[in-house]
Amino acid sequence: MGEDYVKMWENLGIDLENHDCLLKALAGFYQQIYLSQENRPEGMKYFDFVVSEAHGLRIKELLEAKQQGKKVVGAFCVYVPEEMIRAVDGICVGLCAGAQIGFEEAEKVLPKNTCDLIKAFIGFKLTQVCPYTESCDLLIGETTCDGKKKAYEILNKLTQKVYVMEVPHMKTERGRELFLKELFALKNKLEELSQQTMTLERFKEEVKVVNEKRKALMRLEQLRSYDPAPISGLDALLVNQIAFYDDPVRFTQKVNELCDELEERVKKGIGVKPKGTPRILITGCPFALPNWKLHHIIETSGAVVVGEESCIGRRYYNNLVPENFTTIEEGIKLLAERYLKTPCACFTPNPERIKEIQNMAKELKAQGIVYYSIQFCTPYLFEAYQVESAVDLPFLRIDTNYSTEDIGQLKTRCEAFIETL
Ligand code: BJ8
Numbered sequence: 001m002g003e004d005y006v007k008m009w010e011n012l013g014i015d016l017e018n019h020d021c022l023l024k025a026l027a028g029f030y031q032q033i034y035l036s037q038e039n040r041p042e043g044m045k046y047f048d049f050v051v052s053e054a055h056g057l058r059i060k061e062l063l064e065a066k067q068q069g070k071k072v073v074g075a076f077c078v079y080v081p082e083e084m085i086r087a088v089d090g091i092c093v094g095l096c097a098g099a100q101i102g103f104e105e106a107e108k109v110l111p112k113n114t115c116d117l118i119k120a121f122i123g124f125k126l127t128q129v130c131p132y133t134e135s136c137d138l139l140i141g142e143t144t145c146d147g148k149k150k151a152y153e154i155l156n157k158l159t160q161k162v163y164v165m166e167v168p169h170m171k172t173e174r175g176r177e178l179f180l181k182e183l184f185a186l187k188n189k190l191e192e193l194s195q196q197t198m199t200l201e202r203f204k205e206e207v208k209v210v211n212e213k214r215k216a217l218m219r220l221e222q223l224r225s226y227d228p229a230p231i232s233g234l235d236a237l238l239v240n241q242i243a244f245y246d247d248p249v250r251f252t253q254k255v256n257e258l259c260d261e262l263e264e265r266v267k268k269g270i271g272v273k274p275k276g277t278p279r280i281l282i283t284g285c286p287f288a289l290p291n292w293k294l295h296h297i298i299e300t301s302g303a304v305v306v307g308e309e310s311c312i313g314r315r316y317y318n319n320l321v322p323e324n325f326t327t328i329e330e331g332i333k334l335l336a337e338r339y340l341k342t343p344c345a346c347f348t349p350n351p352e353r354i355k356e357i358q359n360m361a362k363e364l365k366a367q368g369i370v371y372y373s374i375q376f377c378t379p380y381l382f383e384a385y386q387v388e389s390a391v392d393l394p395f396l397r398i399d400t401n402y403s404t405e406d407i408g409q410l411k412t413r414c415e416a417f418i419e420t421l
Contacts (some may be wrong), residue, residue, distance in 0.1 A: 058245060098291030350383065
C-alpha cells in the first residue's frame with residue numbers, strides 16, 4: 001500500500017506500528033493462502049485488488065464520502081438492515097474481525113472464555129488497527145448472543161459511538177412486533193445521525209441495490225453446485241467477505257462478471273479441482289475477514305468447499321425484500337419479515353436452520369458437512385447436536401479459534417474425514 005495513506009491513517013488515530021504488523025502479516029497470509037491457488041478465475045483479480053487496498057483506497061473513498069456529508073455506519077451482524085442505512089445516504093461497513101490481533105489487551109477487559117470474533121473486534125479497537133472502526137460515525141450493535149451484547153457496553157465506553165438495537169430471540173408474534181418497533185426506532189436514529197428524512201423513493205432504490213447484491217451472491221453460490229467446481233471455496237468465501245466492505249453497486253457488477261466467467265467454465269467443464277473431488281458444505285459461525293483457516297485446511301486436504309450456511313454465506317444473501325411497496329411503513333414491515341427469516345442460532349427454537357442446511361446440501365451436492373464453531377460460542381456449539389441428528393450426511397465437528405496452533409491437528413482430522421467420503 002502506498003506511502004500516501006500513512007497521513008490518512010495517522011489522522012484517523014491508527015497506531016502505525018501495530019497497523020504495519022497487521023498489514024505485513026495479512027500480505028504474507030494472502031500470498032500463502034490465496035495467491036498460491038491454481039487455476040483461479042480471472043475475475044478474482046478485482047477481489048485481490050480490493051484486499052490489497054482494503055485499508056487504503058476503500059478508506060480513502062469512505063473519507064471522501066464523509067467530506068460530502070455522508071455518514072459511515074459500522075455493523076457486526078446481518079440483522080442490521082443496510083438498506084435503511086443507505087436510504088439516509090449512509091455507508092454500511094461490516095466490523096466483525098477475523099484475526100488474532102490485540103487479544104492480550106482484549107483479555108484485560110473481556111473474560112478469557114469469550115469467542116475470538118468478539119475478542120478480535122475489541123482487540124482491534126484497543127490496539128487502534130482498524131481504519132473502518134475509526135472511520136465510523138455510528139456503530140450499531142444488537143442483542144443477539146450474550147457475549148456481543150455485553151461487549152457492546154465496553155465498546156461504547158471506548159468509542160461513545162455505539163447504538164444497540166434489540167433483536168428478539170423468538171420468532172413469535174411478540175418477537176416480530178418487537179423487531180418491527182426496533183426498525184422504526186433505528187430509522188429515527190439514522191435520520192437524526194444523517195440529518196435527513198428517509199424518502200420512499202430513496203428507500204425503494206436502496207432495497208433494490210441490496211437485493212441486486214444478494215442476487216449476485218446467490219448466483220455465485222449456485223455456480224458452485226457444478227462438478228468440477230468452477231471456483232474454490234476460498235475464493236467464494238473472499239467474495240462473500242468483501243460484500244461487507246465494498247461499494248455495493250460496483251461489487252455487484254464485479255460478482256456478476258465473475259459469474260459470467262464461471263458460467264463459461266462450467267460449459268467447458270473447467271474446474272479448480274478435478275471432477276469427483278469430495279464436496280463439503282460448511283455450517284456454523286461467521287468467517288470474518290481474514291479468517292480463511294478452515295477453508296484453507298479443507299481445500300489443501302483433498303476436498304472443495306461448495307457452500308457456507310453462515311452469515312458470511314447464505315444467511316446473508318438468501319431472501320430478498322419485495323420491491324413493490326408503496327409506503328415507508330410497508331417497506332420497513334417487509335424488511336423486518338425478510339431479516340427475521342435469518343436462521344441464527346441465537347433464536348430458539350431454530351428449525352429453519354436445519355431445513356436450510358438440508359436444502360443447501362442437496363442443491364450443492366455436498367457429500368459431507370463440516371460444522372464450524374468458534375470456541376466459547378454457546379449458541380452454535382449447542383445447536384451442533386440438533387443439526388447432526390437431523391442431517392443424513394457424514395458430519396465433522398470443528399471447534400476452533402483464530403490461532404494457528406491447532407492447524408496440524410485439524411488437518412489430520414479433516415484429511416481422515418475426507419478420505420471417508
Ligand atoms: S445473525 S451468527 S452475525 S449474531 S461467534 S459473537 S454468536 S459467541 S456472530 Fe452472528 Fe448475527 Fe447470528 Fe450471524 Fe456470539 Fe457466537 Fe461469537 Fe457470534
